Amino acid sequence: MYLNCHTYYSLRYGTIKPEQLLAIASENGVQTLALTDINSTSACMDIMRLSKTYKIKSVLGVDFRNGAQQQFILIAKNNQGFQNINNYLSRFLHHQELQIPDKPHEVIDDCFIIYPYQKNKHFELKSNEFLGITPQDLNQLKFSKWNQFKHKLVILKTVSFQNKKGYNTHRLLRAIANNTLLSKLPKSEEGKATDMMLSYDTLCETYAEFPNLIHNTKQLLKHCTIDFDFENITPKNQKCLTENESSDYKLLEKLTYDGISYRYGSDIQKNVYDRIEKELIIIKQKDFVSYFLINWKILEYARSKDYYYVGRGSGANSIVAYLLRITDVDPIELDLYFERFINLFRQNPPDFDIDFSWKDRDDITNYIFKTFKHTSLIAVYNTFKFRASVRELGKVFGLPKSEMDLLTRGKYNNNQLDNLSQLVIKYAKYIEGFPNYLGIHAGGILISEQPIHSYCATFMPPKGFATTQFDMVVAEDIGLYKFDILSQRGLGKIKEAVEIIDHNYTEQPPIDIHDIKRFKTDERIKNLLRNAKAIGCFYVESPAMRMLLKKLQVDNYLGLVAASSVIRPGVAKSGMMREYILRYRYPEKRKEAHPVLAQIMPETYGVMVYQEDVIKVAHHFGGLDLGESDMLRRGMSGKFRSREEFLKVKQKFFDNCKKDGKSDDLVADVWRQIESFAGYAFAKGHSASYAVESYQSLFLKAYYPLEYMTATINNFGGFYNTELYVHEARMHNGCIEAPCINKSSVEANIFKKTIYLGFMFLQSLESKTINRILTERNKNGIFQSLDDFIERVSISIEQLSILIKINAFRFTGINKRELLWEAHLKISKTIIQEPVINLFKTEKINYNTPELPSTALENAFDEIELLGFALCNPFLLLTTKPTGNLRARHLEKLEDKRIVIEGYLITTKNTKTANGKIMHFGTFLDRDGDFIDTVHFPPIAAKYPFRGKGIYRIVGKVMVEFNCVTIEVSELERLAIIEDPRYSVKSLNPTFQKKKSFQDLKKVIAL
Known part of the structure; x- marks a missing residue:
């Protein structure tokens, strides 16, 4: 009976959650309703999925509005009608400058159209068109000509809020949407205070004088039937890559067996063939063949463009994926658990997260949209x-x-x-938690068999790719499984470093960055890992990872794979990270593992480290079948309402263990470990994929540290900011230079051991200025002087001042303060024009500028202003020179001693204790450039907070655990730095100091 119901996906308008709408309808005896959110289909699939639970027939449509002004409502008669509505709505969402008209200017089949009575009184209605009569319209209707055409009238009782609080919330949301004070919100931008659901009986009483309206509304809804099957979910992804499923399977089989020689050469073990056969059978049985082939097709294109990529996710446990070159992880070598990748109980395909360089990802996305017919990005709900x-x-x-x-x-x-x-x-x-606006999922792409508009409308974000109006959870609810096309800077660093090395070392053969087998045995790489010297290297450079590597002293591939997962919050939270370190470092501790757990997980000494460990424990220790274990896995992922999934299997786990005679304490402890993994654990294949990329970056860092740091700087770092990577290059004997007019490019570049920072690192320097400089330099050679530069490059005084202040004209040998004066005298503040080529060069007027020396300290403050950091040692900027000689390298011998040391703050991590109090972990550099790691427990964190970037005096006790040194801080003080000499009278030329005003200063210059 309700033809115009809104949820809170009528963004910044409605205030009812989708399930709450159904609950309200059920309470009010409503058996049928039409969900018609404002210009949105976000809630449609959720409403359809939940309707059976509330025994309500739901119909789908859209309320088309310009702002709050209702134009008309479209309601779908059937699934085709819903698709037609989505096609129509998407046109406006893709072209937001289009206004929604008073009526559709085209035929929209399989739909009913309802116009608001007050807005549309004076035109004839087609067979599928009706006028909606609100309760407020009833008195006027009695005297209207439409009273004679009651067969075209239906009930239009809008539902936007549940109660008065919902209405108040609505008004606040409308004020936010209109960026206005609540007191100035126009009434035209609000709904009515009565837009709440009435009981079925009350609604009928309201329209009792007009029984035709009740009859017409019922008949309209009776003719609407939308059907989506949420009980027997089958994959809705594109079914075939080739002409049919049979030829798809033949292609998959051929590609798989063709890949054996590339991956294994001629020495092939029987277990390889056994694994292939087992996987192919179940992939075919589960209808996942096209899913594998589509991933293969995408990556075949990537290889043709020489794009670097990493395939990870649970699909990395698959030998078929390995042979198709979707991943670079050998499941035979790593003994990867088959059932984590796929099993008969699994409804959804295995995850393939494909990482590309951030520079290449957009082209891959563009290729996917051009190649596959029904494609879209996935939305995320950005909430309040x-x-x-x-x-x-x-x-x-x-x-x-x-x-x-x-x-x-x-x-x-x-x-x-x-x-x-x-x-x-x-x-x-x-x-x-209310949805505020729709964003884009980090990398999810849908490739559907049916048009995307069969399920929802799409909008067009600035990226220029159509995007669904629902998120990945809803997509999977209907059987649409995403392809994850992600970007990361690590691959960009690796690729660019290889290009720099190949360019700078032409006498040696090109680097084979994919020779992972050699990297695994390389002693230099082992040394970097053991000593945690991996700054800049993918996934192994963060303070937490650096400390873990130090504790484990890992120097092999399997150890790094484990470390990549051990670092995850779930393992740490369960207390098993420490237990794993103990058993890794001290073999005698391995005997403490429960015999069943040690048998299930011998490689990790009976400690759950990977997702598949949890599945193994649930299956072998807890007696759950693989279907229940897969349910547990889905709950662990954090995507599917984890608590519900856990609770479904928890009791059975405990009951099975009790029957087996396992002690209550042991079972409770094991379950506690399982629970702690929720949303955090990695699949082993996923960790192994990360480790492969780590090894590639470690190789480059071990043999070509300066080239690798240059690439790292150009790709905007990794875990840290640019300043630390500049510091790391200096620690490898690199000479770091500020941008130079004749040496620098857009990005940083390297000449032997000298790295010139690029123009792109200068704050406020415009890209058009950079392009002009480089274009002119490439065309007509390097610049000879400031005059030569001004003559050849159109530039404003503001832009030129940036270049001079960073000392980009240091090749002239003229002090930059003097150059600034010259520049201000030679460049007017008028709008600059492109330089005109003159037949004869006019002689430049040279001015006698005053002596204006600049010091290294002044340069440092200019660098801080323009680059964000100084290129000198920051300890030189302290007002008082530190008196102590203590350094980070001394601390290991001072265990349990109270010490005082100075450190330059690099990064902090804030976390909460079990009782919700804030504590910090800090990372500093000492005067020699070595790391200092600190722990700030809640009382100290509250008493001595961090006060921004700078050098701190750290007082605390030295703690040593597994050769890893930290300071438990008891006092923290940020040290004062010198006054900015650029604004200090003392720094001015003595001649200047005698002058009284700017006019006096001008007299110094002989014009």
């Missing part, structure tokens, strides 16, 4: 977060910024707040 909501609502209520700052920081007593501030907090909590 509490702090952001406080700010938005604060603006709506007109609170001053100071009060909003106080509320967002949580520094208030709720009982002492005024009414407006209390309302801000109340409603910020209420709308927390």
Whole structure:
């Protein structure tokens, strides 16, 4: 009976959650309703999936509006009608400048069209068109000509909110959407306070004088049937890559067996063929053949373009994927668990997360959209977060910024707040989690057998690729499984480093960066791993990973694979990270493992490290079948409402263990470890894929550290910011130079052991300025002087000042302060034009500028302003020279001693203790450039907070665990740096110091 129901996916308008809408309808005796969100189909699949639970027939449509102004409602008669509505809506969402008309200008088949009575009184209606009569229209209808055409009238009772609080929330959302004060929100931008659901009986009573309207509405809904099967989910991805499923399988089989010689050469073990046969049978049985072939097709294109990529995810446990070159992980070598990759109980295909360089990913995406017919990106719901909501609502209520700052920081007593501030907090909590706007999933792409619009409308974000209006969870609910095409900077670093090396070392053969077997036995790489000297290297450079490598002293591939997963929060949370380190370092500790667990996981000494370990334990230790274990895996992933999945199998796990005679304490401990993995554990193949990329970057770091650091800087680093990678290059005897007009490019480049930073690192230097400089230099040679530069390059004084201040004209031998004066005298502030080529060069006027020396310290402050960091040692900027001689390398011998040491802050990690208190981990550099790691427990974190970038005096106790040194901080003080000499009178030329004004300064210059 309701033809116009909104959920909160009517963004910044509706306030009802999808399931809540069905619950409200059920409570009010409503058996049929039409979900018609405003310009949105985000909630449609969820409503259809949940309708049976509430015994409600749901119909789908869209409420087409310009802002809050309703134009018309389209309701689908059937699935084809729903697709037609999505096609129509998508046209407006793809071209947002288009206004929705008063009526569709084209025929939209298999749909009913409902026009609001107040807006559309004066045109004839087609057979599928109706006028919607709201309760407010009833009195007027009695005297209207439409009273004579009751067969074209239906009930239009809008439902947008549940209650008065929902309406109040709606008004606040509308004010946010219109960026206005609540008191100034136009009524035309609001819904009606009565847009709530009435009981079925009350609705009928409201329209009792017009029984035709009730009859027409019922008949309209009776003629609408939408069907999506959520119980027997089958894959809805593109079914075939070739002409049919049979030829698809033949192709997959051929590609698999053709790949054997590439991967294994001539020495092939029987277990390789056994594994291939087993996988192919089940891949065919589960209808995943096209999923593998589509991934293969994408990566075949990538290889043709010489793009680097890494295939990971649970699919990395597959030998078929290895032979098709989707992944570079050998499941035979690593004894990867087949059932983690695929089993008969698994409904969805295995995950293939394919990483590309951030420079190549867009081309791959473009190729996919051109190659496959029904393709789209996947949306994510960007929701209202509490702090952001406080700010938005604060603006709506007109609170001053100071009060909003106080509320967002949580520094208030709720009982002492005024009414407006209390309302801000109340409603910020209420709308927390509401969808705010649609974004794009990091890498998910759908390749569907049916048009995407069969399931939802699509919108067009700035990336220029059609994107669904629902997220990946909804996609999987209907059987659409995403292809993950991701980007990461690690691959960009590796590829660029190889290109730099091949260019700079032409006398040696090109590097084979894919020779992983050689890298695994390389002693230099082993040394880097053992000593955690892996700054810049993929996945192994973070403070936590650096400390773990130090504790484990890993120097082999399998150890690194394990470390890549051990570092994950689940293992650490369960306490098994420490247990794994103990058993890894001390073989006698391995005997403490439970015999069953040690038998299941001999490689990790009975410690659960990987996702498949959890599945093995659930299956072999807990007696769950593989279907239940797969349910557990899905719950662990964090994607599918983890608590529900765990609870379904938890009791059976405990019951089975009890029957087996296992002790309650042991079972509880094992289950605790399983639970801690939720959302965090890696599949072993996934970790192994990461380790392959780690080895590639470690090889480059071991043999070509400066070239690799140059590539790292150009790809905007990794875990750390650019400054640390510049520092790391210096630690490898590199000479780091600021940008130079004649030596630098857009990116950093390297000449032997000298790295020139690129122009792109200069803040506020425009790309068009950079292009002009490089184009002119490439065309007519290097610049001879400032005059030569000004004559050849069109540039504003502001842009030229940046280049001079960074000392990019140092080749002239003229002090940059003097160059700045010259530049201001020679370049006018008028709009610059392109330089005109003159037949004869005019002689430049040379001015006698005053002596304006600049010091290294002044240069450092210019560098901080323009690059974000100084190129000198930051300890030189302290007001007082440190008196102590303690360095990071001394600390291991000072275990349990209280020490004082100075450190330059690099990064911090904030975390919470079990009782919710904030604590920190800090990473610093000492004066020699070595790392200092610190722990700041809650009392110290509260008393001595970090105060931004700088050098700190650290007081604390030295702690040593497994050869890894940290300082448990007891005091922390940021040390003062010198006054900026650029703005100090003392730094001026003595001649200048005698002058009284700017006019006096100008007299110094002989014009």
